[in-house]
Amino acid sequence: MAFTELVTFNKTKTTFIFVGGKGGVGKTTVSAATALWCAKMGKKTLIISTDPAHSLADSFNRLIKHVATPITQNLEAIEIDPDRAMDEYKEKMEKQQQYNDALGMFSDQMDMMSSSPGIDEVAAFDKFMQYMTTDEYDVIIFDTAPTGHTLRLLSFPEMMDSWMGKIIKTRKTLGEAAQKLKNIIPFMGSEEENYEGMAEMEETKKQIMEARKVLTDPKRTSFKTVLIPEEMSIYESSRAMEALHKSNISTDGIIVNKVQPNTEHCEFCKSRYENQQRRLVAISNLFEDQIIAQIPLQSHEVRGIDQLYEICDILYGDDPNNGPIAL
Numbered sequence: 001m002a003f004t005e006l007v008t009f010n011k012t013k014t015t016f017i018f019v020g021g022k023g024g025v026g027k028t029t030v031s032a033a034t035a036l037w038c039a040k041m042g043k044k045t046l047i048i049s050t051d052p053a054h055s056l057a058d059s060f061n062r063l064i065k066h067v068a069t070p071i072t073q074n075l076e077a078i079e080i081d082p083d084r085a086m087d088e089y090k091e092k093m094e095k096q097q098q099y100n101d102a103l104g105m106f107s108d109q110m111d112m113m114s115s116s117p118g119i120d121e122v123a124a125f126d127k128f129m130q131y132m133t134t135d136e137y138d139v140i141i142f143d144t145a146p147t148g149h150t151l152r153l154l155s156f157p158e159m160m161d162s163w164m165g166k167i168i169k170t171r172k173t174l175g176e177a178a179q180k181l182k183n184i185i186p187f188m189g190s191e192e193e194n195y196e197g198m199a200e201m202e203e204t205k206k207q208i209m210e211a212r213k214v215l216t217d218p219k220r221t222s223f224k225t226v227l228i229p230e231e232m233s234i235y236e237s238s239r240a241m242e243a244l245h246k247s248n249i250s251t252d253g254i255i256v257n258k259v260q261p262n263t264e265h266c267e268f269c270k271s272r273y274e275n276q277q278r279r280l281v282a283i284s285n286l287f288e289d290q291i292i293a294q295i296p297l298q299s300h301e302v303r304g305i306d307q308l309y310e311i312c313d314i315l316y317g318d319d320p321n322n323g324p325i326a327l
Contacts, residue, residue, distance in 0.1 A: 007034070007037075007038065007139070007316075008219070009041075009043055009138055009139060010138075010219065010220065012135065013135055013220060014131065014132070014134075014135050014136070014137050014138065014139065014140055014220070015138065015139040015140070015220060015221075016128070016139075016140050016141075016142070016214070016215075016220060016221040016222075017034065017139065017140070017141045017142070017221075017222055017223075017224060018141075018142045018144055018221070018222070018223045018224070019031040019034065019141065019142065019143055019144060019223075019224045019226060020144040020223060020224075020225060020226070020240065021146075021225050021226035021227050021233070021236075021237060021240075022146060022227065022228075022232070022233045022236045022237065023146040025226045025227055025228050025233055025257055025258075026226055026228075026255075026257040026258065026295070026302075027051075027143060027144065027226045028049070028051075028055045028056055028059045028143050029059060029257070029302050029308070029311055030224070030226050030255050030257065030295075030311070030315070031047060031049075031056070031141055031142075031143035032047065032056065032059045032060060032143070032308050033308050033309075033311040033312040033315060033316075034141055034224075034312075034315070034316075035047040035071075035075055035077070035141050036072065036075065036305070036308055036309060036312045037312045037315070037316045038074075038075075038138070038139045038141070039071075039072055039073065039074035039075035040074075040312070042074065043074060043138035043139050044074050044136075044137050044138045044139075045074055045075045045076070045137060045138065045139050045140075045141065046068060046075075046076050046077070046078065046131070046137045046139075046140045046141070047071075047075070047076075047077045047078070047140075047141045047142075047143060048077070048078045048079075048080065048124070048127055048140065048141070048142050048143065049064075049077070049078065049079045049080065049143045050080055050121075050123075050124035050127075050142055050143065050144050050145055051143065051144065051145040051146070052082060052145060053145075054079040056077060056079055056143055057077075057079060058303065059302070059303060059308065060077065060304070060305060060308070061303055061304040061305070062077075064077045064078065064079045065078070065079065066078065066079065066080065066081040066084050066085070071305075072305065078127070080123045080124060080127060082123055085122070085123030085126060085127075086122070086123065088126070124142070124144075125211075128142075128211060128215075129207055129208075129211055132207075132210065132211055132214055133207075133210065151240065151243050151244075215247075215249060216247070216248040216249060216250075218250035218252075221249065221250065222250045222251070222252050222253070223241075223244055223249055223250065223251045223252075224251075224252070224253040224254075224255060225237050225240070225241060225251060225253070225254050225255070225290075226255045226257055227254065227255070227256060227257070227283070228256065228257050228258045229256055229258075229259060229260075229276040229279035229280055229283065230279065231279070234279065234282060234283060234286065237254075238286055238287075241287075251290065252290060252291060253290060253291050253292075253293070254283065254287050254290045254291070254292045254293070255292075255293050255294075255295060255315070256280065256283060256292060256293070256294045256295070257295045258295070258296075258297045258298075259276060259280070259294045259295065259296050259297060260272045260273045260276050260296075260297050261273070261296055261297065280294075293315055295311060295314055295315065296314070
């Protein structure tokens, strides 16, 4: 199977691709090259950076904003601004709160969330929810943060489903009490307001369950792992893939980046090449159920669209006729 076959497009539904791995292995370069290839295939493509230390703009050598920013024909990009994302999320919650006094108890927690490390995952998951059902794009690629952040992001549906369930249960309990006390306590919401608040929360819970369904559907969502031929990167990738499999998330491709070319004119390079060859054998054995591609170590920093197209051609080839078939 060619690596191109790992990117399958649906005719009516958005395809989601997560690109992850240890910090510093080249996730952004691979994500950007994959996005350019999808766009070249004529697919309307969006790439979203969920890494708080964004490098997508540097990779494309373009200014990228918190909103969809045009890059090339068929390709747009977003770098999530955690502060703006949190403001948007809080605004959404405050709209629910006007119908739901039960959410008042979470206002302090929302303020704490705005400065917590987990806000990056909250913002990324909110973007996933935003685009999950619109089918505005043929494919959306997530250039993710290092492994730990990404695993938390992908565990969000289960956590938020549980959280929303508790809120709804609390709201129902308070709603019953409110109806009994509404003639005594003047600020208790009306029955209509209570119904609207409950309906909105039920809809949010439904969206979260749908997000879980999409994330675990291999026809809609897949995870590509980028690593380098070094022990720490290999073992961290192996552990991450085990965690993803436990969450029923499909992993189907390994991209081995920065592979040292063979040379007889440099003892250091030769030693490094031989060491990496042993690591490549280990990668092949450890990930035998995955499609594996290699990107040679480049003599220059990969930056700008022209150089990204070179990586695109290494991974996917330069012939559009060799691309995947729409399902």
